[in-house]
Amino acid sequence: MSELLVEGLDAAYGASQVLFGVSLSVERGETLALMGRNGAGKSTTFKAIAGILPPRAGRVMVRGVDVAGQKPYRIARAGIAFVPEDRQVFPEHTVEENLEIGERAGLGGREWNRARAFEIFPMLAPLRNRMAGRLSGGEQQMLTIARSLMGNPSVLLLDEPSEGLAPLIVREIGHLILRLRQLGTTIILAEQNSRFCLGVATSVAVIDRGAIAWRGSVEEFRADPAVQATYLQV
Amino acid sequence: MELTELAECVTSLSCLVTQSAAGLTIGMLLFLVASGLTLIFGVLGLVNFAHGSFYMMGAYFALAAYGVTESFAVAVLAGIVGAALLGLVFERFLLSRIYGQDVLMQLLVCYGIILILDDAVKIIWGADFRSMGVPDSLRHPPFIIAGGVVPYFYAILFAITAVIAAVLAFGMGRTRFGRIVRAAAINPGMVGALGINTTLVYASVFAIGAGLAGAAGALSAPIRSVVAGAGVSILIESFIVTVIGGMGSIGGALAASLILGFTRSFGSIGFPLFVEGAMFIIMALVLILRPSGLGGRRGS
Numbered sequence: 001m002s003e004l005l006v007e008g009l010d011a012a013y014g015a016s017q018v019l020f021g022v023s024l025s026v027e028r029g030e031t032l033a034l035m036g037r038n039g040a041g042k043s044t045t046f047k048a049i050a051g052i053l054p055p056r057a058g059r060v061m062v063r064g065v066d067v068a069g070q071k072p073y074r075i076a077r078a079g080i081a082f083v084p085e086d087r088q089v090f091p092e093h094t095v096e097e098n099l100e101i102g103e104r105a106g107l108g109g110r111e112w113n114r115a116r117a118f119e120i121f122p123m124l125a126p127l128r129n130r131m132a133g134r135l136s137g138g139e140q141q142m143l144t145i146a147r148s149l150m151g152n153p154s155v156l157l158l159d160e161p162s163e164g165l166a167p168l169i170v171r172e173i174g175h176l177i178l179r180l181r182q183l184g185t186t187i188i189l190a191e192q193n194s195r196f197c198l199g200v201a202t203s204v205a206v207i208d209r210g211a212i213a214w215r216g217s218v219e220e221f222r223a224d225p226a227v228q229a230t231y232l233q234v
Numbered sequence: 235m236e237l238t239e240l241a242e243c244v245t246s247l248s249c250l251v252t253q254s255a256a257g258l259t260i261g262m263l264l265f266l267v268a269s270g271l272t273l274i275f276g277v278l279g280l281v282n283f284a285h286g287s288f289y290m291m292g293a294y295f296a297l298a299a300y301g302v303t304e305s306f307a308v309a310v311l312a313g314i315v316g317a318a319l320l321g322l323v324f325e326r327f328l329l330s331r332i333y334g335q336d337v338l339m340q341l342l343v344c345y346g347i348i349l350i351l352d353d354a355v356k357i358i359w360g361a362d363f364r365s366m367g368v369p370d371s372l373r374h375p376p377f378i379i380a381g382g383v384v385p386y387f388y389a390i391l392f393a394i395t396a397v398i399a400a401v402l403a404f405g406m407g408r409t410r411f412g413r414i415v416r417a418a419a420i421n422p423g424m425v426g427a428l429g430i431n432t433t434l435v436y437a438s439v440f441a442i443g444a445g446l447a448g449a450a451g452a453l454s455a456p457i458r459s460v461v462a463g464a465g466v467s468i469l470i471e472s473f474i475v476t477v478i479g480g481m482g483s484i485g486g487a488l489a490a491s492l493i494l495g496f497t498r499s500f501g502s503i504g505f506p507l508f509v510e511g512a513m514f515i516i517m518a519l520v521l522i523l524r525p526s527g528l529g530g531r532r533g534s
Binding site: 052 | 429
């Protein structure tokens with residue numbers, strides 16, 4: 001069974017439809033790069049899956065359970081963790097408090113907790129009592145990812161984690177995603193930065209004008225310059 | 235004005251003690267109401283014009299419970315729980331539908347709630363002024379501190395309100411629930427995306443706010459008259475508190491409530507006919523000198 005199976009997802013902002021039957025799936029441990037031009041529908045796909053923009057049609061199956069159209073908190077509890085691109089830390093809470101808010105009571109066999117977060121994200125440990133609003137952009141990005149993991153999600157949706165960060169920090173985020181991949185975390189990564197993306201992903205889906213236009217492994221993608229030319233180059 | 239009497243009072247330790255004790259008690263009762271108002275505004279973005287009605291209902295629930303049990307503790311609990319549950323009902327069925335709407339809509343719905351509760355009170359308990367009176371079990375000789383008289387019941391009220399304020403401060407500052415509430419005040423969408431049911435958080439915050447107003451109403455029932463419409467004057471003072479203290483700031487509300495409490499107790503000696511006016515002057519001064527209030531952030 002797929003960790004996440006999306007079928008025929010339609011979504012719209014008011015009268016303007018953005019997604020036209022998006023279908024994709026990820027298996028346990030997979031890191032899928034969702035690539036596409038600006039405005040192709042990457043963020044909207046995430047928002048529709050996470051319930052922030054309720055889809056007009058389609059199914060969102062988390063480990064076999066359809067959560068499409070449910071409230072965001074229910075979808076989060078079902079196992080979808082959405083990390084928005086603008087890094088929404090709680091600025092007036094400390095790093096540790098941000099993580100605490102992400103923790104949820106009553107989860108059996110907790111894989112993630114604060115101690116483990118500080119172990120996997122060692123750069124956050126010395127900052128645990130600092131206000132999140134005073135962290136650098138890269139530190140805030142680390143914190144939002146760590147905070148989303150506190151709910152022990154089945155699938156992590158990372159929206160443009162490299163956006164607006166210095167190259168050195170982007171490399172660190174890349175190392176972190178590789179580490180999470182080693183730990184067996186299932187990830188979908190929406191990115192425009194294809195070098196960053198291909199360095200950490202195991203498979204690729206290309207979205208174009210609101211629909212999935214191509215799907216394959218990273219090796220197949222690299223071997224197919226036509227796909228890159230058609231869908232990604234401006 | 236009797237400003238010479240005020241000057242005499244502030245130079246006499248006994249008078250200072252007496253008036254300060256009264257100021258603290260009045261201020262803390264006001265704080266209970268105003269902290270609920272500011273909490274609801276800070277988290278829900280709702281200007282709860284009906285907040286005074288929960289104060290009034292707390293007083294009536296306390297009166298009813300005291301009539302049956304003759305226990306002040308039960309009366310206060312009834313005031314808190316009754317107002318909180320009533321708040322929950324109104325939040326779920328009416329107010330949750332107008333979150334994020336403009337203030338005029340909020341004003342209309344809240345005014346409707348005020349009218350409903352005032353008339354409900356008249357139907358159930360009648361339109362007459364009522365009073366609980368200080369319970370017999372709490373009638374003791376006053377404390378004499380440095381020659382100043384501190385009524386025993388005022389001391390009890392101060393102790394109870396201080397405990398409630400401490401529990402509120404601890405709950406908001408030191409518990410996970412409080413951290414979630416503060417996070418939801420800033421970014422409810424992200425709180426929801428982390429798996430937290432914000433509808434439940436909002437309902438709880440409203441119930442807590444209404445319960446705080448109910449607590450103040452119940453605690454005041456023995457020393458103030460209980461009557462339909464009793465919530466209006468405390469509502470106006472609570473709004474002055476939130477303006478002076480800063481909308482959404484609990485610490486600012488505490489400071490502002492105590493300032494108003496002292497203005498009332500010392501003003502009753504120095505300028506008894508101008509106490510309300512003095513409160514508005516303080517508010518105007520704060521608006522001019524620090525528009526975001528004592529505890530508010532600049533620009534908010």
